[in-house]
Amino acid sequence: MILCAFEHHQSLALRELSEAGLWDPQGDLQAxxxxxxxxxxxxxxxRLEAFRDDIAERCAxxxxxxxxxxxxFGGRRLLVGSGTFVPRRQSLAMVRWIELNLALTCASTVxxxxxxxxxxxLAIWAATAARTVCVDNDSTARTYLQRNIRxxxxxxxxxVLAADITRPEAFATARGxxxxxxxxxxxxPPGTELLPEWGEHHPPGTIYARRQGAELIVASxxxxxxxLRAGGVVLIEHGETQSRxxxxxxxxxxxxxxxxxRDDDFSDATGASVFTVGRAP
Known part of the structure; x- marks a missing residue:
């Protein structure tokens, strides 16, 4: 009887998630x-009430x-929360590119x-053992970042470095x-219509950039x-139309x-996995 009741609630939840227009209702239900x-x-x-509340939030x-x-993300479970950007699997393409094309060691710096x-x-560190500095100017993100590191x-x-990437002087001690x-x-770019998960329920500063989306690309x-030292490599993730x-x-x-x-192994219904690579002279 209990099992039948649970199956009924799962069936109802799956229908609601599907009707809400989610790209992976079965996966969301399982999680x-x-x-x-x-x-x-x-x-x-x-517990059932809490389950139903979570289903309602996902439908929203x-x-x-x-x-x-x-x-x-990449075999590691990272803490996230309201006020943070939820990592997307698309970013794993940059990690794989580094693994396949660069010979980083514990003596390398990222x-x-x-x-x-x-x-x-953290994924690059786990794959290569390189010394890694994670830079962000948002205090909420850094709180979760510190917890994930621990x-x-x-x-x-x-x-962790608390710094604004539009202010290059913050990086003077690591130059070269x-x-x-x-x-x-x-x-x-501001005004772009996105899926509600990103357009409505992520902090705008983690999604939208000023100057039609170019400012933080240029700052990067x-x-x-x-x-970068001579021969060092930069990888920048970006939108499909921003390659040029x-x-x-x-x-x-x-x-x-x-x-x-472009790495189709990490592209999915939410978007393509695209990034651009350059080498310092």
Whole structure:
């Protein structure tokens, strides 16, 4: 009887999630079910009510990570919450490119600009053991970032820098000493219509950039030009229509061997995985 009741609630929830227009209603249902009932937890009224509340929030297009309190990224579970950007699997393409094309070691240094909760920087550290500096100017993001660093026991190799990437003087002490710079800046032009998860329920500063989306792309190029040693590499994630704009910014700041990458293994219904790579002279 209890099992039948649970199956009824799951069936109802799946229908509601599907009707809400979600791109992965089955996956969302499984994640929310695991949150409340994994490990044989009893189907008591309080837990069922909490399950129903989470389903209602997801139907309202609250990001799944904000409901769960975590997001899985590259095999690691990262803490996220309201006020933070929920990492997208698209960013894993930059991590894989680094693994395949660069021979980073524990003696290498990586800067992760606009790091948020640290997904990209921590994934690079886990894959390469490189010393990693995660940069963000938002205090909420840095709180989660510090927690994720501690939970992964990465305090010795991964550090946090509170800095605005539009102010290059904040990086003066590391000038010319860095091997890789990665950046996933807020790049969406203001007024662009997005899925509600990003357009309505993420902090606008983590999604939208000023000056039609170019400001923090350019700032990333400027920072990378100052930070990288000769032959160092910059990778910037961006929108599908911004490849020429990013390439032009990198070229203006002296980068060579600039090329655009698209990785369909990490693209999904929410968007393509695209980034641009440049090498310092």
């Amino acid at each position: 929310i079910t695991d949150k409340h009932f994994k490990g044989g937890r009893a189907l008591d009224p309080q 297009r609250i990001p799944l990570g904000h409901i769960l309190g975590y997001a899985d 800067y992760d600009l606009c790091a948020g909760v640290g997904a990209i920087g 939970r992964l026991d990465a305090q010795r190799e991964v550090s 000493r860095v091997d890789v710079v990665v950046s996933n800046p807020p790049y969406v 190029a400027v920072c990378a030009a100052g930070l 704009e990013v390439a032009a910014a990198l070229e203006r700041h002296g980068f060579q061997a600039i090329h655009h990458c």
